[in-house]
Amino acid sequence: MKAGCKIAAMAAALMILAAVVLYSGRTVTAAADGQITGTIKLDGQAPHLKPIDMSKDPSCAKTGSGGPAAGESVVVGPNGGLANVVVYISQGLTGNEPIASQPVKIEQKGCQYVPHVVAINVGQHLSVLNDDKTAHNIHPEPKPGGGNIPWNKSQMEGSPAIDVTWSTPEVAIPVKCNIHPWMHAYIAVVKGPYGVSSNAGAFKLDNVPPGTYTLTAWHETYGTQTQTVTVAAGKPATADFSFKAK
Amino acid sequence: MAGKIFAVLVVLVTLATAYCVIAHVWWMPIDISLHGPKIDQQLEETMWVAGLLFIAGQIVLAAFVFLYGGAKSRTKQIPGGAKYLVIFAFAIVGLEVLGLSVVGSKAWGAVYFEAPDPNSLHIDVQAGQFAYYFRYPGPDGTFGALHPELISEANQNYFGLDIDHDADAKDDIVTAEIAIPVNKPILLTLHSKDVGHSFDVRELRVQQDFVPGLVIPIHFTATQTGRFEIVCTQLCGLGHYNMKAYLNVLSQADYEEWLKKQAAMQ
Amino acid sequence: MDHSELAVAQDGAPVEVLRREHGVLMEVDPYRIDKKKLGMWIFIISDACTFAAFLFAYGYMRIGAPVWGTPFGLSSIVNGVVMTAVLLSSSLTMLAAVRAAQTDNKNSAKKWLGATMLLGAIFAALHLREWVRLIDEGWRLFYNPTGGAAQFGATFFSVTGLHLTHVVTGVIALAFVTRGYNQGRYDQGHVETAGLYWHFVDLVWMFVFPLMYLMNAH
């Protein structure tokens, strides 16, 4: 009887060990995959954006940087780099891509969403935090009938983070706060690797297995662009996009 | 015993209430509008009339309960019976309410029956879940047309102005707070983009609902400078309690300065 | 199911009217009417308020609308007039049924009740034909195919729908009353009460027809 227990315990331990090795092996191979990098530029003059007047809620006005905050629908970096562009693989995926395990965070800070645009995998956790001394309501509005469910929830000062996942790819779900009507964010729900361009316009997609892909870049004002990119094993590929100012 | 306790309690409540009213523990804020004193006066008069009735009612109730608690074999009715009570109700209360109606209609009429001054400064106000936005006509003095389908809060087009095609709209100044010059007649047109809201400035003694589908004009003149809160008093959804804006009553010079600054930010 | 009876006291000069309910003597009102009938009157008062609220909403919408839909041509008005005539005659047949029941002429009462039900059914059929025509033309509760106010469909279908529900309910109720009357479970009082309801439905139509049809003829 005792011996039986021991054997069972050892077998279980072995199986766990095997699972761990297999799992970590997978990560190791994934790390050996390729990478796609690039920059996104705005071709032409960025539009004039009206600054945001937050005087409606004094607690927002206080946390701001003194002057009115800048509008966020087009953010252009020093060298014409276009920020807040989501880059993802729209074709060529095998469908077995792992889901990123780290939760994506959106913070509500100074009555703005930080970051303004996030990308996220289907099934990856999204965590929404409120750092402000006021209440916000988070109101994502996915396309009706698209599979993602709209919701609208307030988050009081000091409330725990809201944790959600999305079930269907959708680029991009607009998010707004009705209490502070200027607050907007976008959640791009995609499968496989993704990246969001920085203020300089730079983006990076990690863990891309070798192959040929259609890469799509999406911007809230300028829409989408695609291009084909081939990734060889262990070699970073590059893809640059340029959006034309309206 | 129970009767005596009850009487004492009623008297205590009455005195406490009267104290709170007389000492203005909670009272109206300062009055900064031209029409406001009429409303305040009406409120004071009503307070006297109603307050006296309140005190008289409670004290008489307490007194009777105090006095007639003992066991008696016979009871008696009030001399004259119900006749005097009914006469009292009709005569005193009737006169009172008649008086209040007449005087009150004057106060009401002074605010709502008068046409706005033709030289009023016209400002357009839009309420939506859960913020107010204000619009000044700009140098051309004309408001641009509203296109609800163009409303985009993400792009800060709160009113749905067609700036690219509408010359009237191009110079409209849209602001998140309202500033008005002191002692100048103001005409506001209130419209809502979604549900019912309200425009309530306590110091102005102005409260008016926004009714979706209607454009409601209100007019007033502010007589003191300062910064006052505009609050929403019509339940409009989850952010109702947090829906507000500020009214800045400025001197003419300050107002022009302010407007220039706002125009620069468009 | 409760039973009331009138009895005359035999004890002398001032003849006293007595009434029994559950076997005990009841106070008699100078205006007293049978409780079924009284109940129906009260229901009618309340139901009239409900119709009034619907018609008030209709008037409010109509006055407020810049362009109001007027979909009824001659054929619809003729149809409406026929419906009105059918409903009015059904009131007459109902009257005859009540009269027959009061004189205990059971067979005649049954015939007249049957005629009333038939006319009610014809009314409902004509009404539905009108509805089908409007729906074919594209009118909906929320849509006006002619481009005017969408409230025409909303008010027309809801007001006439409410009335139609009353007519259909009435026909079904009459069927029950006729059966019960035939089996002897119900008496002439039931027939009379059903008649009250039927006349009320007819009366409502006298408001609905001019307001909903005649005013919306082009």
Added chain:
Amino acid sequence: MAETTAHAAVHHAPPQGFIRKYIFSIDHKVIGIQYTTLSLVAAFIGMVLSWAMRIHLAWPNAHIPILGWLSPNGAPGGVMTPEYYLSLMTMHGTIMAFFVLTAAPMAGYGNFMLPIQVGAADMAFPRLNMASFWVTFIGFLLACATFFIPDGPPLSGWTAYAPLSAVGSVAGPGQGWGQNLWGLSIALFCVASLLGSLNFIVTTLDLRTKGMKLSRMALSTWAWFINAWVSLLAFAVLLPTCLLLVLDRLAGTSFFIPGGLVFNDQLQPHSGGSPLLFQHLFWFFGHPEVYIIILPAFGIVSHIMPTFIRKPLVGGWKVITFAEIAVGTLSFVVWGHHMFVSGMSPYMAMVFSVPTLFITIPSVIAVLVWVFSLYGANIRFDTPLLYSLGFISLFITGGIGGFFLAQPSTDSYLHATSFVVGHFHFTMGLSAIFATFAGFYYWFPKMFGRMLNEKLGKLHFWLSFIGVYCVFITMQLTGMTGAVRRYSALVDDFMVPLLPAYRFMTIAALLLGAAQLIFLYNAIWSRFKGPKAPDNPWGATTLEWDTTSPPPFDNFGGRQLIVYHGPMQYDGEKSEMQTSPAPSIAGT
């Protein structure tokens, strides 16, 4: 006699079996107890909701784990969200106004007592009576069900102003199926009230025993009778209002939704509707509704007082009854005073203001009758009377606020402030509750055959009376600052200084609520363990005290009742039953 009892048995045999006897019973007494119990349950739910609201108002960011456990959605981590506060507020108002204040004093006591007070064996239409209870019950279940659907209860207030309540979930949380269920629940409540009113009217007119002339009816019967007429007309208008609202929500009509509305940057497909139409229809019901709530209270207090002051009311049955009729009639022409600042024509405001002010005259007459009846009385301070006196005091206090709200000029300042909330809690809320308590303490021995504990009853009264004034006088007076109602937290600069007053109200409200546990304990304990009640413990004169406690199935055991005089045959220790042929002792 033998023949009459046999007759009675044929038509109204006592039912056999538990279900026919206690659940689907057509006995008006069982139905009355069912209504009373439903209201009691509803009242406790409504009170718990108000506790949660008050706690949130006083400590909006407090973590209260039990709240998070009760509603993980509405209070994630124990911090209540503003939308959940508004949902609780809406359901507090709905449950209290409809299922407690409208149901208990009218449908609860009225069903039990009205047939007995007129000397009938049952209501005119017992099956209809059963139907009206069960329809109310389903309505109540629908209202409660809103707490268990994902979207949560509606948040547009008990007034459900369109278009917030009509456009659907684009307008925010609480506007999905919760609002639909709300509309259906209230529509069912309307149907039940209409059936109930019809039954009350016919019973009063047609089933009075011999000698029970209208002038000899108990004053509570009079009030229920008048009130039945008011509800008959008012609920007949709320029913279509709810139906149109549900049509707007589900069928895409635009009765109450104008064109050009934009939610979340999306233009809505509606056009041409009018939010003011909703307000007119709602308040045409809504203002009579507050009298529907208070008229039975008038009746109960007028019925109870003579028993304990041992003398008739001043002016007999006539003055108080005509005052009630005047109140009921005028209530239909004053609804516009809810809409002074709603964009209605300012001339219409004047039209509605005058009758609103004049409705105070019959109300003042009623108050004068009660107060001046105490003159020269021989007051016995039993709990029912204490509650009646409390009712008078609260009604005076609340009624005074009406002077301010009836005038458009002063209302334009006080509208939507906590002054209004205090005012209506005094008048239609607590006054009616106090009268309901008075009725409960008065009729409990008759309904259940057991006496309530008098000491606990008095303790309950003292705590409730003090508690009510602490909460609602503070509420009403803070309204003078313009403190806005229906706010889930104090964020406006001028409202932040009111926080101590709000906290005081919260603590007082919690204590007031705790005092109700005394009542609950008293009621439950006495129901089973209280001393047996005599037939007529208070020395009263009306017919319900002329039978056993509780009354037999046919109310009087087949006895022929003949009524010889009105209900107020009191003079000091002396009193005469209505059925006693002895000469009248007090003239009425």
